[in-house]
Amino acid sequence: MVHTVVDRGTVGEASVFRDTYLKAYRGMVLARVLDDKLASLYRGGKIHGGVFLGRGQEALSVAVGLSLRKGDIFAPLIRDAAGRLAFGETVLDAVRTYMGSPLGPMRARDGNVHRGRPREGLFPMVSHLGAMISVVNGALLAHRFKGKAGTVGATCLGDGGTSTGAFHEALNQAAVERLPLILVIANNEYAYSTPTTSQFACENLVDRAIGYGVKGHSLEGNDLDACLKTLHTAVEQARSGQGPQLVVAKLLRLCGHGEHDDSNYVDPRFRTAPHGRDCLKVAEEHLLQQKWAEAKALETWRNEAIQKVEEAVAIVQREPTPDPYKENWCALSAKHLSEGYDEP
Amino acid sequence: MVHTVVDRGTVGEASVFRDTYLKAYRGMVLARVLDDKLASLYRGGKIHGGVFLGRGQEALSVAVGLSLRKGDIFAPLIRDAAGRLAFGETVLDAVRTYMGSPLGPMRARDGNVHRGRPREGLFPMVSHLGAMISVVNGALLAHRFKGKAGTVGATCLGDGGTSTGAFHEALNQAAVERLPLILVIANNEYAYSTPTTSQFACENLVDRAIGYGVKGHSLEGNDLDACLKTLHTAVEQARSGQGPQLVVAKLLRLCGHGEHDDSNYVDPRFRTAPHGRDCLKVAEEHLLQQKWAEAKALETWRNEAIQKVEEAVAIVQREPTPDPYKENWCALSAKHLSEGYDEP
Amino acid sequence: MSITYLEAIREAQAKALADDPRVYIYGQDVGAFGGAFKATKNLAKEFPGRVLDAPISEDAMVGSAIGAAIEGMRPIIEMQFADFSTIGFNQIVNQAASLFWRTNVTCPITIRLPGGGTSGGGPFHSQSLEAIYAHFPGLIVMTPATVEDAYSMLLEAVAIDDPVIFFEHKYLYYHLKAEKLPTEAMPTGKARIARAGRDMTIVAYSAMVHEALAVAEELATEGTEVEVVDLRSVKPLDTDTIMASVARTGRLLCVGESWPWGGVTAEVVARVSTEGFDLLDAPPQRLNAKDTPVPYHPNLWAAHRPTARSIAAAARNLLRL
Amino acid sequence: MSITYLEAIREAQAKALADDPRVYIYGQDVGAFGGAFKATKNLAKEFPGRVLDAPISEDAMVGSAIGAAIEGMRPIIEMQFADFSTIGFNQIVNQAASLFWRTNVTCPITIRLPGGGTSGGGPFHSQSLEAIYAHFPGLIVMTPATVEDAYSMLLEAVAIDDPVIFFEHKYLYYHLKAEKLPTEAMPTGKARIARAGRDMTIVAYSAMVHEALAVAEELATEGTEVEVVDLRSVKPLDTDTIMASVARTGRLLCVGESWPWGGVTAEVVARVSTEGFDLLDAPPQRLNAKDTPVPYHPNLWAAHRPTARSIAAAARNLLRL
């Protein structure tokens, strides 16, 4: 078992990498703009229930989404707008789910971050943290049964989510079956308000890799360069049969747990620490410095993102609300086996 | 965090250690004799349900029991007859529970290994593997709340039990709260019929310690000398505030999973491997070699153990069987809140 | 001064902590943050060292409470949502519920479960799980419907020597207000006649009590007097009070927010039919949430659970039977 | 040739594996060892790579089955004992049960739960947990009582596109024998008249069907003709067949091996009372296990669960009402 602490690998040619970087950056911008819009819709009372954003985590998330390809499995979590978009989720799916459109993939039955399209490899999360990991394992097991080689499955979790029994059982299961699972931990210092000191006592979560017999990677989660390279490496290793990969990124959540939360519990020192820097800013600086793009282009991309999001919101706002009389109120696919409870 | 692989510590003066060793050996003999008797009662149809023995694991188990003192907590598992006796459980409690005597601590409501006396620090296991660890944590938390310093809690688990979410949540909880927990893993190559290769993929379970930020100890579980010294060290470290201790012992179960199981799935090579040696034999050789005891004495001790067990069985065989009409059939201590379901 | 259902829960915990050194609180974000719903606001400051943040480990949270209870403590466990108690399920129903019966050692733990639906909550933040806990022997299941009961029953939960599953209804947290906290209370196990009436009995609990009361109000204008029984606890279930009410009215409608199969309404109707068959002038009726997960969108949610409107319709039907 | 209930389960799995390459089996010790009860004996050898030993990780076992089902497989999960399904509970009731409703993607998994009491089993190896699974929307809960049903219903469970909780009764494993395996079967959702009679209806399922049949036999010698309805599946529950039987007999006794609060008997009695009130000539009755954990000692166990003796007493009482 090799236990790499920082293992960035190589991502082909320099120009290829630049293209990936630009693509990733634009994905991050789109996710940020989408998140900002969702926040403003929330403040305007247009969203039912909570809103959970990925601000500050876009670099890591987008890298996960971009490192995957068609046929792979992705089970994102609450802060993965960027990864979802990169994997192929549409802005429309996101907005429809948040705004409760019956035309969205969840048909207003579930909302906000609980969305996906299993048939397209995008698994919709249940709320119970850690519960998606073994589901991804099962999908990978199915691929193995079906002789569908070379696919991988990625899923994301927070630092707090590592305390769940589900995390343990599933990572261990993946290790025993040597599944091509990429488990990405966003260690953002807090689980809701709870600091990591109340969540675990090891020095670095990546130290858990050895105890499962899986590969460990750790990285700065607000450095897009590191994220792209590390995820690329991890995914390639999983794809080539080297078993599960545990990726642990250090970063900071630059928003509340949900939009209802002012996160006043965050230690102000984190905000000025290196990992508290906004990954979008870090990437922008890198782009400009490398002369991969000019300020003007950044501006244009941002405006394009805004337009894309505004268009989606405009569409969804014209869509009908769900009609309870059109629901069949049946949880089974075998309709004939469902019980009709007539109302008295 | 220090991560010791073999850390035997010192157990006071040599003569003190000899006395401990002798005491431990006699405890092992008593446990073996008790187990043998239970096996023969089972074969004779005198026991309802399963019988689960600790053959081959007595050295490890007795060391756990002996390393504890009054006021400590012990939550043994299915193969811990030796540890239980060393901690203070009587042969009578064991036999009464196995034979379903209403005079036993479980009053025939529960049987076999599901026995204990919580008020005396001996927690009765539920069957669900891993579930006792957090219970011990809670007891230690209570001691902290009550300012009861210097007590520790020990609990045992098998290699298979480490795959449970309960194991993970509880060990992590102990680490976060820095509780004086000693978690002893008997890695006996199998969980029922399942080899460890289907249970975990790390090289050594003790490698998990670092991922929790707890101390790890590994040892040969059939070497009483190693068991006593390692457990002594682990318990002392826990007692002196150094947090949880993960002790992983390598050994072999020298019986079936239960007495119904002929364990024909055990790889014959294990039986002839060093860790497949009977710990009782190993201890005997050591005793004789060190001239700490003579063959005659061993014979005498064994006979004393047989007599003790036979006496207990004779007592229990004269005891009444439980009378369902004397049961109040009430699961609550607040009787007035229990629901009387009258039979129609 | 006025006090909400949520504040009453906070106050009860403050009093329990103040009165009894054996009490402590353990749950995710319950410490400095004061809990996801602020039910433990300021308690960590007021009672240093006795309100502890837990890792996201519901199994270990409950397990540790059991161990602490064995050693004489009286823990209060807060689950962030009732829905997440499924992770602590094994420790609750197998270890906590059976401890006294197995060992004669009591297990005085209180597990606070913020349950029930709210608009936009969705399938995993809305569940009403009282039935699955009530099914297991060894547990007490409380479902307070009023500010006063939220306060006094929580205090009683902490005082009871058995494990108590305490369902707080999230919809009532802010919606429900009272003038002041009670100084006296009905004992657990006693249902309350929330409104007297002679024409039919509606048995309800938790948030549904208020829907039932609205129906009683509405039907009163039509000359029908509905008696509303607030169960307060669903286990024990106060069959006597229900039966006495049905004896007066001859008609029973039982309403629950949880799923139909084996829910509170099944148990109530089964008890009244078996033990009070002759009291019934019409078939007993029940109304539950629909047999699907709880939907996210308010339109769907409102149609999924019973409301004053659907209860009123059921009540009118029952009067015609 | 004769075949036991346990062998029927093995044969059904062998047939499912042979007929459908999407089927695989996953559970503790199910591989080379053939399972704790030998329900998968030789299957690993006959179907290489398709019968996998799982680590002691019930949550991950079920979670992985869901993922595999999404990708087109039809997993069979064996829990070593039904009692340990509490560890996989969250994945079953929250993830598997809601998947189709949330996503329109089916979740064809079968979870085999060896349940029910046996002498000496004790509190954690004897539970009958059908009620808690039936409470959740999105699950089908089967409780076969015969060798034929064990076989054909398990095959149907694997074929159904929804998650099926398949309760096998451990007491029946070796006790129950049939001449041969069936080639035809009643569909799931249909109850079976296990014995016809005109004086009263006893509704039962799983092992209790046989106790009820013994009672019918006994009462027949006294001139009372008991009709025994075997529910086969408790969700869906075949209300029509029950109602038709009660329409014939006017008297209902429902018997279940699980705990009383909210069990199958509560649901059956509630349905009959609400929908078939006028069919009843006497109050409906129910008989369950006692409301404590399942005791270890055979003396206590025999008194804890309903038996032919206690059912007969209840039946005689009901005839007098």
Ligand SMILES: Cc1ncc(C[n+]2csc(CCOP(=O)(O)OP(=O)(O)O)c2C)c(N)n1
């Ligand atoms: C099993 C479970 N328990 C509790 C919760 C409630 N909850 C939702 S998010 C959250 C904090 C998650 O923290 P972390 O895993 O660090 O992710 P982050 O929010 O920091 O991205 C909690 C406690 C849950 N979703 N699941």
Ligand SMILES: Cc1ncc(C[n+]2csc(CCOP(=O)(O)OP(=O)(O)O)c2C)c(N)n1
């Ligand atoms: C949660 C849970 N799942 C399944 C079981 C059934 N079971 C009892 S003992 C056992 C094997 C345990 O193996 P291990 O932990 O290695 O202990 P050993 O028997 O080898 O001492 C299993 C699977 C259980 N008791 N608990």
Ligand SMILES: [Mg+2]
């Ligand atoms: Mg976090």
Ligand SMILES: [Mg+2]
């Ligand atoms: Mg083992």
